Amino acid sequence: MTSYLEIFRSRRVAVIFLLGFSSGLPLALTGGTLQAWMTVAGVDLATIGIFTLVGLPYTWKFLWSPLMDRFVPPLLGRRRGWIAATQLLLALGIAAMGAMDPVNMPWALAGLAVLVAFSSASQDVVFDAYRADVLRPAERGIGAAVSVLGYRLAMLVSGALALILSDLIGWQQTYWLMALLMLGAIAATLFGPEPETQITPPRTLAEAVVEPLREFFSRHGAWALLLLIVLYKLGDAFAGSLTTAFLIRGVEFTATEVGAINKGMGLIATLVGVVVGGTLMIRLGLFRSLLLFGILQAVSNLTFMWLAAVGKSYWIMALAVGIENLAGGMGTAAFVALLMALCNPRFTASQFALLSALAAVGRVYVGPVSGYLVESIGWVTFFGLTFLIALPGLLLLWRLRERLQALDHA
The missing domain is CATH 1.20.1250.20 (MFS general substrate transporter like domains)
Incomplete structure (x- = not known):
């Protein structure tokens, strides 16, 4: 204590x-x-x-x-x-x-x-x-x-x-x-x-440019770790890319209602999530936190699937927005901690910048794909699919558990 x-x-x-x-x-x-x-x-x-x-x-x-x-x-x-x-x-x-x-x-x-x-x-x-x-x-x-x-x-x-x-x-x-x-x-x-x-x-600028990459890829399982960075929040990114459009067009809430609940309450839930997630990590450690919060992120997508199936419901909307942002905030706390743990102190600026840029790939490029998916399969199936998209990241996380557990003592 x-x-x-x-x-x-x-x-x-x-x-x-x-x-x-x-x-x-x-x-x-x-x-x-x-x-x-x-x-x-x-x-x-x-x-x-x-x-x-x-x-x-x-x-x-x-x-x-x-x-x-x-x-x-x-x-x-x-x-x-x-x-x-x-x-x-x-x-x-x-x-x-x-x-x-x-x-x-x-x-x-x-x-x-x-x-x-x-x-x-x-x-x-x-x-x-x-x-x-x-x-x-x-x-x-x-x-x-x-x-x-x-x-x-x-x-x-x-x-x-x-x-x-x-x-x-x-x-x-x-x-x-x-x-x-x-x-x-x-x-x-x-x-x-x-x-x-x-x-x-680094003694030279050339060393500062080349060595961060060489050092990272010299590690055992480097490519698997990079894939984990892309996949860990991919399901969350898919579900979040069209949330506002879904709430307004899919279940016909007004812009004011979406602003108050999705933006206002959602921000509060995110902030609570990152603080609760960071606090739990003190006890759970990195791997168990990533696993628990990743599961919660995946399950939170199913609450939007529920809302899409039921239709306009204020309490289901509030529940879905609250759970999704709370889980997303917890996952963010653990994910940022993972990026920190993966950096070599000699090259932290370069490695963290590159890893965070790689992590943004999912957020940047899922939007256009999400739009085509919704038009093809509908909202209910789309949110069910986002749950499935989150599973490969969790499976990879489990395969890397020994490597991630070791980072708690690095």
Whole structure:
């Protein structure tokens, strides 16, 4: 019990929560919030559409992640030094965005937004690496949970709260306030401890690019682990890709009802799920958590199959949304912990960025396939199929149980 409580009193876990908030804060400011500002200001839709490309650095961040493994800033070490540098750039960039006029200076604003997105993606790379390096094995589950919690809370602040503030104090002051929050986040970086194990960085940039791949594929069962990363949340991704369309078109709920239950209650259930999942991982360990949460994710898809079969029912909808998001949050906590455990501390930035990019493959590409499936087989059969799609990942997980159990002590 003493060691259990020590995890919740850990300085490392507290810092990871705060840095998770710092990681999530910029996202909406170059996405939905910026789009709302431009819409209110009267910018034409063609220009607003082009601005959606601002988020491309998040997709390609693995390309420059080796630089953050190779080079060590002069202050605060290899991880915290880069985090502080990106936080400072973000604070300056967000403040400068607030000083722009989206109607008269759209391309200057676009340039700043790209700079902010690039700095934000870079912060994500080094934060992921720091989280994996600084947390002890027993802390990975709860560390993954609190970082997701901080990230989601920050998205609410820079998303929903920023839109409310814009009506009260104006867009410029809202962006400046967000810049102050980002500047304050540097305090969390200064407070953060260094990893307990001293690691020698790659000696050359070529080594930083090549060695992360060579090291990973030299491991026994490397290809099976990569396949597990793709498959583990694939059924969840299929079921979630068309949830909103299903609730509105498939069972004919209104947009307001879907917003309140699927988005509002669903977010709460997700946050509860990641915290509960991270807490359970302290007792269960990595493999048993992945297995239990993976089973719950698969079963949660059957609740939507039930809703599709019954038709419009508020309590079944609330139950399905609650269970699906709760299980998905628990699975996310365990999955992030898995990615952390698979990284070599010398190359954490590069390996985590590459593994997380591979994990996103399912989420990105299942949407078009899902649409064709629904049109061919209907909603009931579709959600039944998503349950079956989740099973190969669980079977592979069981086959890799000895390898995954060993990661708890790595």
